[in-house]
Amino acid sequence: MNLTRTLLASALVALLAACSNGAQDSAQDAQKSAADAQQQADKAQQAADQSQNAATNQAADQAQQAADQAKDAASQAQQAASASTAGGASDMAKDAASNAADQADKSADQAKDAADNAKDAADDSKK
Numbered sequence: 001m002n003l004t005r006t007l008l009a010s011a012l013v014a015l016l017a018a019c020s021n022g023a024q025d026s027a028q029d030a031q032k033s034a035a036d037a038q039q040q041a042d043k044a045q046q047a048a049d050q051s052q053n054a055a056t057n058q059a060a061d062q063a064q065q066a067a068d069q070a071k072d073a074a075s076q077a078q079q080a081a082s083a084s085t086a087g088g089a090s091d092m093a094k095d096a097a098s099n100a101a102d103q104a105d106k107s108a109d110q111a112k113d114a115a116d117n118a119k120d121a122a123d124d125s126k127k
Contacts, residue, residue: 023081026097030070030077033104037063037070037111044111044118051122059118063111070107076100 044063048056077100083093 023077023083023094023097026094026101027074027077027081030074030097030101030104033101033108034067034070034074037067037104037108040108040111040115041067044115047115047118047122051125053121053125055121056118056125059114059121063114063118066107066111066114070104070111073100073104073107077104 041060041063044056044060048060077097080093080096080100083096
C-alpha cells in the first residue's frame with residue numbers, strides 16, 4: 001500500500017513538473033520574441049536617426065511599440081508560468097503562457113515589419 005502511494009505521488013509530481021515545464025517553455029519563447037522585437041526596434045531607430053524623415057521616425061515608433069507589446073506579453077507568460085509552478089491551475093497557466101508567447105511572437109513580427117519599413121523609408125530618402 002505504501003509503495004502504491006509512493007508511486008502515485010511520484011507520478012503526480014512528474015505530471016505537475018511536465019505541465020509547469022510547458023508553461024516555462026512558453027515563457028522563455030515569449031522572452032526570446034521580446035528580445036528579437038527590441039533588436040528590430042533598435043534597427044528601426046538607427047534607420048530613423050540616419051534619415052531624419054517623418055516616415056522613418058513613424059516606422060521606428062511603431063517598431064518600439066511592438067517591442068513594448070512583446071515585452072508585456074513575455075511578462076504575462078512569465079507570470080503564468082510562475083503560477084503553474086506555484087501550484088495554480090496548471091492547464092490554465094500553461095494556456096495563458098502559450099497565448100502570451102504567441103502574442104509576443106506576433107509583436108516581434110510587427111516590430112520586424114516596422115523596422116523594414118523604417119529601412120525602406122530611409123533608403124527612399126537618400127534618393
